[in-house]
Amino acid sequence: MSAEFDVRYTAQLARLSLTDAEAAKFQSQLSQVLVYVEKLKQVDVSGVEPTAHSSEMNNVFRADEPRDWFTSKQALSNAPRQANDLFVVTKVIE
Amino acid sequence: MDLHTLSVAALQKQLRSGSVSAVEALDALESRISIVDPKVGGYLSHSTHQARKEATAADLSKPLGGIPIAIKDVINVTGEGCSAASKILKGYTATYDATVIRKLREAGAIPFGRLNMDEFAMGSSTENSAYQLTRNPWDFSRIPGGSSGGSAAVVAADEAYASLGSDTGGSIRQPAALCGCVGLKPTYGRVSRFGLIAFASSLDQIGPFTKTVEDSALLLNALAGKDPMDSTSVDLPSDNYTRLLGQDLKGIRIGMPKEYFIEGIDPQVDKAVRDAIRHYEALGAEIVEVSLPHTEYAVAVYYIVATAEASANLARFDGVRYGHRADNVQNLLDHYTRTRSEGFGEEVKRRIILGTYVLSSGYYDAYYLRAQKVRTLIRQDFTRAFEKVDALICPTSPEVAFRIGDRSDDPLKMYLADIFTIAANLAGNCGISIPCGFANVESKRLPIGLQLLGKPFEEAKLLQIAHAYEQSTPWHRERPDLSSSGL
Numbered sequence: 001m002s003a004e005f006d007v008r009y010t011a012q013l014a015r016l017s018l019t020d021a022e023a024a025k026f027q028s029q030l031s032q033v034l035v036y037v038e039k040l041k042q043v044d045v046s047g048v049e050p051t052a053h054s055s056e057m058n059n060v061f062r063a064d065e066p067r068d069w070f071t072s073k074q075a076l077s078n079a080p081r082q083a084n085d086l087f088v089v090t091k092v093i094e
Numbered sequence: 095m096d097l098h099t100l101s102v103a104a105l106q107k108q109l110r111s112g113s114v115s116a117v118e119a120l121d122a123l124e125s126r127i128s129i130v131d132p133k134v135g136g137y138l139s140h141s142t143h144q145a146r147k148e149a150t151a152a153d154l155s156k157p158l159g160g161i162p163i164a165i166k167d168v169i170n171v172t173g174e175g176c177s178a179a180s181k182i183l184k185g186y187t188a189t190y191d192a193t194v195i196r197k198l199r200e201a202g203a204i205p206f207g208r209l210n211m212d213e214f215a216m217g218s219s220t221e222n223s224a225y226q227l228t229r230n231p232w233d234f235s236r237i238p239g240g241s242s243g244g245s246a247a248v249v250a251a252d253e254a255y256a257s258l259g260s261d262t263g264g265s266i267r268q269p270a271a272l273c274g275c276v277g278l279k280p281t282y283g284r285v286s287r288f289g290l291i292a293f294a295s296s297l298d299q300i301g302p303f304t305k306t307v308e309d310s311a312l313l314l315n316a317l318a319g320k321d322p323m324d325s326t327s328v329d330l331p332s333d334n335y336t337r338l339l340g341q342d343l344k345g346i347r348i349g350m351p352k353e354y355f356i357e358g359i360d361p362q363v364d365k366a367v368r369d370a371i372r373h374y375e376a377l378g379a380e381i382v383e384v385s386l387p388h389t390e391y392a393v394a395v396y397y398i399v400a401t402a403e404a405s406a407n408l409a410r411f412d413g414v415r416y417g418h419r420a421d422n423v424q425n426l427l428d429h430y431t432r433t434r435s436e437g438f439g440e441e442v443k444r445r446i447i448l449g450t451y452v453l454s455s456g457y458y459d460a461y462y463l464r465a466q467k468v469r470t471l472i473r474q475d476f477t478r479a480f481e482k483v484d485a486l487i488c489p490t491s492p493e494v495a496f497r498i499g500d501r502s503d504d505p506l507k508m509y510l511a512d513i514f515t516i517a518a519n520l521a522g523n524c525g526i527s528i529p530c531g532f533a534n535v536e537s538k539r540l541p542i543g544l545q546l547l548g549k550p551f552e553e554a555k556l557l558q559i560a561h562a563y564e565q566s567t568p569w570h571r572e573r574p575d576l577s578s579s580g581l
Contacts, residue, residue: 054282054522
């Protein structure tokens with residue numbers, strides 16, 4: 001499986017671009033990690049349920065009531081760009 | 095008297111007796127920081143103005159009244175920076191308190207300073223910080239462990255009375271072991287993570303670094319509890335974690351997992367831990383051998399599950415609501431790609447890519463789903479072992495602190511440093527690292543950590559067992575030589 005690992009393609013899925021040096025280094029390092037995790041194939045997992053997290057709980061509800069939280073000024077206080085009390089995004093539709 | 099050397103409990107006594115004030119306790123830390131931190135590098139920043147105001151107004155009748163607690167740079171404190179030691183959050187100022195900070199304030203404590211760490215808590219040496227190195231106070235040529243390396247180093251160097259860190263695969267216990275202090279990872283669900291910058295949400299847990307086990311219990315008293323803002327926090331009656339401290343160990347059964355005593359452990363670590371086990375027998379505990387048969391798969395499961403969750407959690411860094419944003423972008427794709435490539439460091443990129451790969455179409459079942467199933471088997475190992483024993487005992491780390499730079503080009507070797515701590519995060523149970531001796535390495539003394547793992551939500555008993563050892567051994571009283579000659 002690890003032979004199919006393409007670091008540049010995967011990086012692009014995660015919205016990362018790599019320099020040639022980074023790509024070569026990560027390709028080799030992560031291929032090693034993928035070879036290491038192959039050991040999980042030795043384990044018989046037939047009939048075993050997956051664990052998403054360790055506490056035994058399902059849905060957690062709380063009362064759906066409004067309460068005080070951030071003001072828009074606070075919410076915008078770390079925005080790299082803002083205008084008219086709104087976040088400025090890069091144009092989505094050409 | 096050297097105020098800065100006091101434990102939380104000892105400082106609390108002095109404050110309440112009126113022999114020192116909260117402002118003096120803060121001053122003592124500041125003066126200590128100015129002497130040792132240029133070398134240790136544990137603090138990214140500390141602002142004294144606000145802390146001093148809080149110290150002046152401190153209510154000493156509260157459980158942690160007037161006590162400054164240093165905070166890992168991954169936990170939000172209103173008005174302070176919170177960068178997760180990443181360039182992508184440079185300049186970010188928190189607009190709210192994490193629940194643990196609110197609870198510390200309610201207990202009268204004063205959040206103080208921002209502590210260095212591996213970027214986004216990804217690492218075992220704190221070398222992945224985008225800002226600075228933190229050095230091990232016992233040997234400045236060595237790493238303090240990670241990811242909460244700053245949290246461990248400042249407590250060991252007496253530049254903090256106590257601190258908070260986070261533990262996803264050992265990030266509290268491993269640096270505590272390598273720096274010679276006490277580090278507690280509470281049970282998954284015991285402490286709210288609201289306001290903690292998320293790394294791997296099914297594994298992350300916040301916990302204290304302290305000089306003594308008693309202090310660890312005092313801090314957990316303040317931190318624990320259900321929080322409506324973290325749906326994974328568990329609704330259990332509040333416990334008093336100091337209630338069993340001082341009780342003897344008659345009738346306590348401690349398991350030695352045979353898979354944790356393997357070749358490859360530093361012989362000095364192996365000896366110190368075996369001596370500690372004999373010490374527990376002398377204290378009246380019964381030692382039994384147990385088996386955790388799926389131990390050898392824990393690291394592989396962890397690096398699939400943790401990176402998968404990280405790749406999703408870190409998708410939020412898009413340069414719109416907070417954090418770095420690339421200049422002069424051509425279009426939306428360019429905006430995202432350049433913002434993230436400029437902002438994230440090397441290890442973070444590596445893990446996002448690995449996590450994206452194991453979740454990607456065609457590979458999900460082979461990697462992620464299979465890892466989640468093996469995680470079930472690892473949990474079952476612990477459930478079965480805890481039917482027979484009250485706690486498990488093993489080394490926290492297979493080795494002592496390694497040299498700065500030794501592992502930086504070998505991620506897989508770095509990942510294997512977490513081999514003894516990771517399973518507790520996968521299974522969710524609580525764990526603690528306490529000092530159990532020193533290794534002599536090249537004329538330096540380097541701390542060794544003993545790890546005790548407890549049943550889910552039985553922190554009180556875990557602390558009792560840790561306390562009995564600590565109080566009958568000298569290790570927790572030892573300090574690195576940071577006198578002017580040591581510096």
